[in-house]
Amino acid sequence: MPEFLQHLANAVILGGTYALLGIGLTLIFGIMRVVNFTHGELYTFGAYMAFMLAGMFGLNFFASLALAATLGMALGALIEFALLRPLKGADIDTTMLVMIGAGIAMQAGEQLMWGGVAKSVPNPFPTEPVVLGPVSVGPIRLFVLAVAVVLLVVFYLLLNRTKLGIAMRATFQDPDTAALMGVNNGLMYTLTFAIGSGLAAVAGALLGPIFVVTPTMGDLVALKAFAIVILGGLGNIPGATIGGFVLALAEEFGAGYLSSGYRDAMGFLLIIAVLLVRPQGLFAAKERIG
Amino acid sequence: MLKLKDITVCYGKIPAVRNVSLEVGEGELVTLIGANGAGKTTTLRAISGLLPLAAGEITFRHKPIGNTPARDVLALGLAHCPEGRRVFPQLSVRENLEMGAYLRHDREGIARDMERIFDRFPRLQERLHQAAGTLSGGEQQMLAIARALMSRPKMVLLDEPSLGLAPNLVERTFEIISDIRKEGTTVLMVEQNALAALEMCDRSYLLETGQVVERGTGREMLGNPHIQKAYLGG
Ligand SMILES: Nc1ncnc2c1ncn2[C@@H]1O[C@H](COP(=O)(O)OP(=O)(O)O)[C@@H](O)[C@H]1O
Ligand SMILES: [Mg+2]
Numbered sequence: 001m002p003e004f005l006q007h008l009a010n011a012v013i014l015g016g017t018y019a020l021l022g023i024g025l026t027l028i029f030g031i032m033r034v035v036n037f038t039h040g041e042l043y044t045f046g047a048y049m050a051f052m053l054a055g056m057f058g059l060n061f062f063a064s065l066a067l068a069a070t071l072g073m074a075l076g077a078l079i080e081f082a083l084l085r086p087l088k089g090a091d092i093d094t095t096m097l098v099m100i101g102a103g104i105a106m107q108a109g110e111q112l113m114w115g116g117v118a119k120s121v122p123n124p125f126p127t128e129p130v131v132l133g134p135v136s137v138g139p140i141r142l143f144v145l146a147v148a149v150v151l152l153v154v155f156y157l158l159l160n161r162t163k164l165g166i167a168m169r170a171t172f173q174d175p176d177t178a179a180l181m182g183v184n185n186g187l188m189y190t191l192t193f194a195i196g197s198g199l200a201a202v203a204g205a206l207l208g209p210i211f212v213v214t215p216t217m218g219d220l221v222a223l224k225a226f227a228i229v230i231l232g233g234l235g236n237i238p239g240a241t242i243g244g245f246v247l248a249l250a251e252e253f254g255a256g257y258l259s260s261g262y263r264d265a266m267g268f269l270l271i272i273a274v275l276l277v278r279p280q281g282l283f284a285a286k287e288r289i290g
Numbered sequence: 291m292l293k294l295k296d297i298t299v300c301y302g303k304i305p306a307v308r309n310v311s312l313e314v315g316e317g318e319l320v321t322l323i324g325a326n327g328a329g330k331t332t333t334l335r336a337i338s339g340l341l342p343l344a345a346g347e348i349t350f351r352h353k354p355i356g357n358t359p360a361r362d363v364l365a366l367g368l369a370h371c372p373e374g375r376r377v378f379p380q381l382s383v384r385e386n387l388e389m390g391a392y393l394r395h396d397r398e399g400i401a402r403d404m405e406r407i408f409d410r411f412p413r414l415q416e417r418l419h420q421a422a423g424t425l426s427g428g429e430q431q432m433l434a435i436a437r438a439l440m441s442r443p444k445m446v447l448l449d450e451p452s453l454g455l456a457p458n459l460v461e462r463t464f465e466i467i468s469d470i471r472k473e474g475t476t477v478l479m480v481e482q483n484a485l486a487a488l489e490m491c492d493r494s495y496l497l498e499t500g501q502v503v504e505r506g507t508g509r510e511m512l513g514n515p516h517i518q519k520a521y522l523g524g
Binding site: 163166167169170173174176177178179180181182183184 | 338339340359360361364365369370372376378379380381385388389390392393437441
């Protein structure tokens, strides 16, 4: 039983970051319909920015986190503006190849800039775990979960309660009609890509002090993000959030009770199983809010 | 108020509308009639900035609006209620109406206009928090018209508002459009139902294969033998 609770706690903590990655990619892949191969690289970018700001420049960790997220958004906006906007109307193969190229270029850039040796972001919290009954958790992990939950809530409010969020949803449902309402669709595309990228970057920055930072750290994460999006039902934001937690639970319990060597495979096995039974993902398209 | 001078609009290289000129005066209700594929929708989409002009000029209240982004055309006071209603299916009724007021910033004015819309369309108030895609066809059409009015336009383009509605709803829709005009909003309406369109309008234009072939007051057009034969079943 204590072991079970510990796994559950670990899964919830990991799930928060997966959810951030998942909703970020849902915005771009599920709603904008861009098969985004830069998502994992933005995650890596966020982690390196946190390393650079907090580890090299000695900036406060929390400020570094905010700045890494902002830089991630800016990089996302740049990618949309410079690569995707000129490709408006191009077919999906062209866009996909360009995004694959962009992803490879970004990874090569990270390799060039930081070298292959793993970096680590200094942990601003005490390393002594917090003990809650049978469960013990590092304070940094609790912080990661708290930030993830706050960001998820802020994101829902933005999308559902603000004029900007409603306009974003309107644009993706029907761009021409949104234009007739006075929406600047180009701006909505750039902003959406920026927000999705910012969420990936902040996930990378948050996990920087927990895992090590390497140029290829984004590869597996990108695959997992795609898995979460598909698991949750394409374009379904609540679905991607729950998908993030489901994937984390599968990994954590799979690793804990079956075989730790297959941790990363667990998620993909789960996805194959889910898609065999529900090809539309866990949540039907009519529940999507995008 | 609105003036089109010899406009040509193409899809790729193929012109769908050729040398069309028309005019709508302030306070008028003008209709654009014609068969399916005649170029009516294309004309409206060029006016509101969704399609570029290959040639010609459009002015609205003396300002050139050809090849102007839709957002700027709307900001000048010209709203467009598109063919097929095109409500945002996954937004609630309220959110759809809020999208209509997207360019406005006067919260109180928006709230007041919404109240007025609920007086006119009580069904919309009953379904305020429902996704627009779950409304019936008639309700969606009311929502689409109401949404266009939320921008407080000086003029509104209506593309086949009666399309796919049951006969009693068609009548109700035309009544509402007459009311809108009586309240001082200029209307340019596309309609395939030629009889209704000619009976309710001040003036009308007939489009055939992308060109204006007849024009006149509603009464003149109703008496025109070509129109009677081809469009009024007479
Ligand atoms: N998106 C499009 N691409 C190519 N051709 C189009 C497109 N939309 C309309 N057309 C063509 O332009 C002509 C006019 O269409 P439209 O303006 O929709 O007519 P109407 O509204 O009078 O029924 C038709 O021949 C139609 O096939
Ligand atoms: Mg049409």
